[in-house]
Amino acid sequence: MPRPLSLYDTWERRLRPFAPLVPGGPVGLYTCGPTVYDYQHIGNFRTFLFEDVLKRVLRWNGYRVNHVMNITDVGHLTSDADEGEDKMEKGARRTGKTAWEVAAYFTDAFVADMKRLNVLDPSVLCKATDHIAEQIAFIADIERNGYAYATSDGVYFDTSKLDDYGYLARLDVEGLEAGRRVELGEKRRATDFALWKFSPPGGTRQMEWDSPWGRGFPGWHIECSAMAQKYLGDYFDIHCGGEDHIPVHHTNEIAQTEGRLADHPEIARDHRRLANFWLHGYFLLANDAKMAKSAGEFLRIASLSDRGYDPIAYRYLCLTAHYRSQLNFTWDALDAAQTGLERMRQGFHALPDEAATPDAAFVDRFADEINDDLNLPRALALAWEVLRGDLAPPVRRATLARFDEVFGLGLAAWTPKAVEVPPDVKAIADARNAARKAKQWAEADRLRAELHAAGWEMEDRADGYSLKRRQEKHA
Numbered sequence: 001m002p003r004p005l006s007l008y009d010t011w012e013r014r015l016r017p018f019a020p021l022v023p024g025g026p027v028g029l030y031t032c033g034p035t036v037y038d039y040q041h042i043g044n045f046r047t048f049l050f051e052d053v054l055k056r057v058l059r060w061n062g063y064r065v066n067h068v069m070n071i072t073d074v075g076h077l078t079s080d081a082d083e084g085e086d087k088m089e090k091g092a093r094r095t096g097k098t099a100w101e102v103a104a105y106f107t108d109a110f111v112a113d114m115k116r117l118n119v120l121d122p123s124v125l126c127k128a129t130d131h132i133a134e135q136i137a138f139i140a141d142i143e144r145n146g147y148a149y150a151t152s153d154g155v156y157f158d159t160s161k162l163d164d165y166g167y168l169a170r171l172d173v174e175g176l177e178a179g180r181r182v183e184l185g186e187k188r189r190a191t192d193f194a195l196w197k198f199s200p201p202g203g204t205r206q207m208e209w210d211s212p213w214g215r216g217f218p219g220w221h222i223e224c225s226a227m228a229q230k231y232l233g234d235y236f237d238i239h240c241g242g243e244d245h246i247p248v249h250h251t252n253e254i255a256q257t258e259g260r261l262a263d264h265p266e267i268a269r270d271h272r273r274l275a276n277f278w279l280h281g282y283f284l285l286a287n288d289a290k291m292a293k294s295a296g297e298f299l300r301i302a303s304l305s306d307r308g309y310d311p312i313a314y315r316y317l318c319l320t321a322h323y324r325s326q327l328n329f330t331w332d333a334l335d336a337a338q339t340g341l342e343r344m345r346q347g348f349h350a351l352p353d354e355a356a357t358p359d360a361a362f363v364d365r366f367a368d369e370i371n372d373d374l375n376l377p378r379a380l381a382l383a384w385e386v387l388r389g390d391l392a393p394p395v396r397r398a399t400l401a402r403f404d405e406v407f408g409l410g411l412a413a414w415t416p417k418a419v420e421v422p423p424d425v426k427a428i429a430d431a432r433n434a435a436r437k438a439k440q441w442a443e444a445d446r447l448r449a450e451l452h453a454a455g456w457e458m459e460d461r462a463d464g465y466s467l468k469r470r471q472e473k474h475a
């Protein structure tokens with residue numbers, strides 16, 4: 001018998017055996033989606049890939065998954081602490097488009113990249129701007145329970161009302177208050193956060209709505225509380241995001257739910273933390289520093305394809321690290337992942353596609369690894385053991401296909417593609433081939449350098465030559 005699924009729950013800081021809240025029912029999964037004022041970088045996609053693997057592992061275990069992902073298209077300010085400008089409005093200023101156009105464009109770009117990475121679609125993809133009424137109702141409940149107060153620039157959550165505020169992040173609230181150096185303004189405590197912000201004077205804001213408190217827009221955290229509650233209920237199975245969400249965004253989502261349910265003594269305290277499991281993906285680093293959109297230059301999926309990498313090689317790279325450890329991105333690591341992926345694809349396709357059942361012992365060992373808090377690095381190692389092992393070839397293929405339901409590398413669907421060589425590149429290669437045959441070595445070297453500059457590598461053969469795209473190793 002393989003080991004049952006256990007997952008590391010940030011709330012309890014330990015591995016816990018997973019069982020759905022509704023036996024036999026679907027698993028409710030909420031994952032915080034992108035803020036669509038710019039492209040997502042490959043760091044963001046590391047988190048979305050971890051969530052995709054989680055979903056595939058839940059399915060492997062026989063669960064149906066009701067997966068809700070939001071699109072943050074309003075309210076996320078340039079500072080997580082309720083200051084600065086709305087990222088959407090800033091994006092609009094930067095691009096000369098409306099905030100609505102910016103949101104639509106980057107939402108489409110996000111969805112297209114998710115497809116390139118072979119990420120399964122969520123059951124519900126919901127936009128914050130489509131759920132303003134739900135957010136207003138949520139805030140009204142919080143206010144009715146006495147957990148909110150108004151200032152001249154918005155409505156704030158009163159974190160002093162909760163004796164366990166910040167438990168998810170093990171925040172030292174007293175210490176934070178004592179050591180506080182920044183001016184609070186009208187906020188009562190440093191940890192208090194905006195539920196609703198009033199539009200600034202001057203009518204410059206593009207995204208704004210009427211509310212019982214005044215014209216304005218929702219704070220960032222309320223959208224996730226409101227949409228999670230709408231689609232998954234007050235208390236559901238799993239909530240995910242990146243590790244940066246632990247101290248602020250998820251902490252505040254939980255506080256909001258506690259505030260809204262404060263007048264429901266029949267609901268156990270333990271069931272007011274929104275989700276039974278809180279899972280967090282660790283960051284992708286670039287040169288050992290956090291990769292962030294605000295850091296200026298950042299890598300997109302398109303940046304990888306432009307250099308000749310298959311987006312699935314990035315998926316493979318993410319599988320080589322456990323989701324609870326940070327991963328430092330380097331081009332060498334991506335090279336190795338692309339090579340691994342190519343070998344696995346070719347190895348898979350060299351095996352005959354004949355009716356066979358996966359090897360039971362290997363499938364059990366695989367389940368042991370993925371059910372141990374998604375140990376994909378070890379699961380991947382097992383795939384290599386199968387590929388290089390001595391099971392009957394059709395069984396090897398069937399076993400790998402079964403594993404790939406979790407990897408999502410699309411092994412069976414892959415077909416070797418002929419590389420298209422642009423005509424001008426072909427012309428240089430022909431000229432170099434002729435120079436080489438004529439023993440004009442200097443000219444041949446010059447043309448090779450020209451090919452390099454155009455991004456191609458030429459290999460000489462007895463009967464001619466072959467061309468492949470160069471993989472640049474360094475930025």
Ligand code: AMP
Pocket residue numbers: 032033034035036042043044045046047072241242243244245281282283284285290291292
């Ligand atoms: P955002 O678009 O900023 O709302 O972020 C979308 C998701 O990406 C969130 O779950 C973040 O926690 C996550 N994220 C942001 N930066 C990184 C990073 N460098 N590595 C992994 N995940 C990240």
Ligand code: ZN
Pocket residue numbers: 031032033224241249
């Ligand atoms: Zn969220």
